[in-house]
Amino acid sequence: MHAMKLSAAILALLLPLGGCKLVPTDKPDAETAAAQTDEARMAAYADENWSTKVLPVIAEHTVDYDTLQKALSAGVETAGNSYGLRPEGEANPWNFVVSGAGTVTEAKLDSRAxxxxxxxxxxxxxxxxxxxxxxIRGTALRDAMPFIVFTDFRDQIEFAKLARAMNEKAHAGLDIPEGDVIGKTVSFTGVYTMRSVDDAPEIVPTVIEVDP
Known part of the structure; x- marks a missing residue:
């Protein structure tokens, strides 16, 4: 008799469950972020910080090309201490934000590079x-940003993908000229890494303008 009462009680408890429906909840933000690819997260990081942090750093540290050349005549370290940006550690090369204008002698605009x-x-x-x-080659744009610190990122792979995301962000903001530009004047602002005074600057431009 007691066994029958116990069975009935258990059945009464179980019956309401038959009409219940389990609804999955949304993933927490941390889990959603973890599910993103490195590329997507680094692209989002570049987007989020571009206007509020990256462009203000560029505006604050831009030096005229001719002024920088005069400073470099005294050595990279001298110019770097006056105008350069680099991650912590003297072993890291200097990065410079430079603006100027010159004549296009050669152009390859129909390439992905x-x-x-x-x-x-x-x-x-x-x-x-x-x-x-x-x-775009190099990590100058990433390495010139004082607010970007390697230890804030998971590993070297993620850090490298951040450099690529920032280069792609710079490219996306350019007004890229069309047609033959050889012989025309181009004005620009951009960032490059210098390891030696003999290095020819390979600049990542954030602004370019070609005279018509």
Whole structure:
């Protein structure tokens, strides 16, 4: 008799469950972020910080090309201490935000690694390269940002993907010229890494403007 009462009680408890429906909840933000690819997260990081942090750093530290060349005549360290940006540690190379204007001597704009060679002093020879992209070499744009610290990221792989995301963000904001630009004047602002005074700057431009 007691067994029958116990069975009935258990059945009464179980019956309401038959009409219940389990509804999955949304993933927490942390889980959603973890489910994203490195590329997506780094692209989102670049987007989030571009206007509020990256562009203000560029505006604050931009130096005229001719002024920088005069400073570099005294050595990279001297110029770096006056105008440069680099991650913590003296072993890291200096990065410079430079603006200027010159004559396009060579251009390859129909490539995914589009670029322009620019004569800055009027001797007819290229002095700098503007990396237009979207494929852009180097990590200058990332490494010039004081708010970006390697230890804030998971590992070297993620950090490398951040550099690529920032380069792609720079490319996306360019007004890329069309047609033949050789012989025309191009004005630019951009960032490059310098390891030696003999290095020809390969600049990642954030602004370019070609005279019509």
């Amino acid at each position: 589009a670029r322009m060679e620019v004569d800055m002093n009027g001797d007819g020879k290229p002095d700098v390269t503007l990396q237009i992209g979207p494929i």
